[in-house]
Amino acid sequence: MTTRIPAAEELTAENVRITRGRRSGQPVMIGVHSTRLGPALGGCRVKRYARWQDGLDDVLRLSAAMTEKAALAGLDHGGGKTVVALTGAPFRRDDLLADIADAVEDLGGRYVTGPDIGTGPADMTALRRRTRHVLCRPEADGGSGDSSGPTALGVLASIDAVRENLWPGRDLAGLRFTVIGLGHVGSLVADELTRRGARVASTDLDPRLRRDGWLEPDRALGTATDVLVPCATGGLLTPQTVATLDCAAVVGAANNQLDHDGTADLLHARGVLWAPDTVVSAGGIISAVARERRGAGRQEAEREVRAIGPRLAGILGVARAEGITPLAAARSRAMQRISAESKKNSADGRS
């Protein structure tokens, strides 16, 4: 089945800035994909690429995905991303962080950053010395702290929605799960699934994370299971890997799981229910926005994260009723919200 999916590229970036850090000499790229619902949110990635243009591709792709994620999560925010495509030249970390902070501050609040691959809580504290447009303050300072707990909570709420969709009325006991990636999020999800009586197998590239139910990384995808839970890196689902899957559903935290939108059609054709990662993995950002931008308490933030479950159930319901893929249903919902709010804002004279 081929469904018409509005392409992510239709939501073109509003602004992309590339500056060479005046202290570090490193290229700092910030993409503000959309501010139609509010300031753009998106983490700061620092890594080496084969070519700096590959870093720019990441800025465009990941900032567009953040627009979708924020819109679907009901946040009054758009999507953005910072990527520093490290050159081989030496630099001081403090200098790089000052350069990133200046680039974020220059955008005057249109973009709010946070941690991503290659940056962590200590880096966010350093950025905060020069700009206030940074999420994920430590809990000790009244912030939302480490995002992996709320992200795992959102994945578990999503798993419940998928369980109810595929096996109504059943609990998790006896269902088989394969968790791929036992890092911050995956280990929490695997522990909770085990606690709730599920049969959990897992894998990681890091053999030190070996635990009961261990699968070797190259065997995990093709091993028979009920639900595959990707919590490692993106790009796991390709035409080649989809052909080897032996599961009823895929629900996980990993960002950008599909190599390409068309892979959602292949999953659908194979009868595998794929829960869009833009919906499933939003717990961290929902919690950070609730606590740090709106001053909500922990319980209120957790309630908002748990709402990912009913939201995903709604999207899966629309997909089933309309005979379209969950990706198509999620993307049209995001675009509808963005265009409805934009119209409202222009009618109110706000943009």
Ligand SMILES: NC(=O)c1ccc[n+]([C@@H]2O[C@H](COP(=O)([O-])OP(=O)(O)OC[C@H]3O[C@@H](n4cnc5c(N)ncnc54)[C@H](O)[C@@H]3O)[C@@H](O)[C@H]2O)c1
């Ligand atoms: N941490 C969050 O709050 C958050 C929020 C939204 C999305 N995500 C996404 O969820 C995923 C997991 O995040 P995390 O914070 O747990 O990351 P992490 O770095 O703590 O853990 C990832 C784990 O995956 C393993 N891994 C990498 N490639 C693998 C492979 N091919 N096969 C098996 N294992 C592999 C790594 O060894 C590591 O242990 C990432 O894709 C991340 O972008 C995380």
